Amino acid sequence: MYDVSKIREDFPILSREIYGKPLVYLDNAATTQKPRMVVDALVDEYYNVNANVHRGVHYLSQQATDLHEEAREKVRSFIHAAKTEEVIFTRGTTESLNLVASSFADAFMHEGDEVIVSGMEHHSNIVPWQLQAGKKGIQLKVIPVSDDGLLQMDAYEQLFTDRTRLVSVVHVSNVLGTVNPVAEIIRIAHAHGVPVLVDGAQSAPHFQVDVQALDCDFYAFSGHKMYGPTGIGVLYGKEEWLDKMPPYQGGGEMIDRVTFAHTTFERLPFKFEAGTPDYVATNGLAKAIDYLNALGLDNIAAHERELTRYCMEQLMTIDGMKIYGPHAHSGSSPEDHSLSQKDAVVSFNVGDIHHLDMGTLLDRLGIAVRTGHHCAQPLMDRLGVQGTVRASFALYNTKEEVDALVAGVARVAKMF
Secondary structure: OOOHHHHHOOOHHHHOEEOOEEOEEOEOOOOOOOOHHHHHHHHHHHHHOOOOOOOOOOHHHHHHHHHHHHHHHHHHHHHOOOOHHHEEEEOOHHHHHHHHHHHHHHHHOOOOOEEEEEOOOOHHHOHHHHHHHHHHOOEEEEEOEOOOOOEOHHHHHHOOOOOEEEEEEEOEOOOOOEEOOHHHHHHHHHHOOOOEEEEOOOOOOOOOOOHHHHOOOEEEEEOHHHOOOOOOEEEEEOHHHHHHOOOOOOOOOOEEEEOOOOEEEOOOOHHHOOOOOOHHHHHHHHHHHHHHHHHOHHHHHHHHHHHHHHHHHHHOOOOOEEEEOOOOOOOOOHHHOOOOOEOOEEEEEEOOOOHHHHHHHHHHOOEEOEEEOOOOHHHHHHHOOOOEEEEEOOOOOOHHHHHHHHHHHHHHHHOO
């Protein structure tokens, strides 16, 4: 049985008050809170196992190395990768995307070559490609977004040319909650001989991901959005691609032999892991994966889908409410639709109330939401707004918290 009240006991921060009100934390798409077992693992390693990994012959170094590499295996199993060599530790999704943009472009792209992205990308999957456009003259092509917040797949198929070298697309929109049909996106791209990079920052924490079943060529995600530490992330890449790509950074850990005349690089995955890794954070990430696995990702997904459905249903009772994304168009009722295309995020505005005003006043009620463009300004332009209020859910959120949000929004709406 999925016992939310018991789960919440694992997260001390959820019991604190803000401005004398119980904290209602609904900013999980930005970062999640951490269970005790994750924080305890970090403290324990710093106090008892702290030593640099891989090259030390002494006991502590070997123990820290074992924890670090056990974490890599945990990640491999979590995303169902074929080999641990295909799991690269980074600082987060953003660095993972930048790594691919830089190394893939260096190896395989020339002036006039194209990369396809979508109209709902986070800036971290737009700006790195624009940097490469400035350096190498590559071109960005964009999959359009429908009024209902879905990718226009017919248009996507028409974007491919003989100069298309990569598709880089978000799995779940951090603004709309749209769950994109990445398996179909990948199938179409592979039919054109084009590899696919998936931004999994908003999918890995919420439902099961099998990179082999998807057949994606790259997949990126962050620890801090899935109850792990900040500053740690993952890039999965198929071995065949990683072998052919040059290192992203140079330094220690990633070399085989260095002379002033020539350097040879380490085998995978170390070739892409320059410098001392955050071996304490990788252990924390492993513990977060343990926590997710113990609860069951299918159970988590069902709980969050129900919260999403309930939140949309209740918010739509407020006059002037506009919810963005799948199943939220004007006049529709969320309960009349399958939520298979929407996950754990509800973005909205109310009448002419500025999103910042709404978020600031909700904060005074103890309700933490995100406001603004959510690092997705091109999508805001497509929606015709400067920003939205975003409530995003996690495994520890409750219907009572949704009720508090709805009551808070209604209260603020009456003030304007």
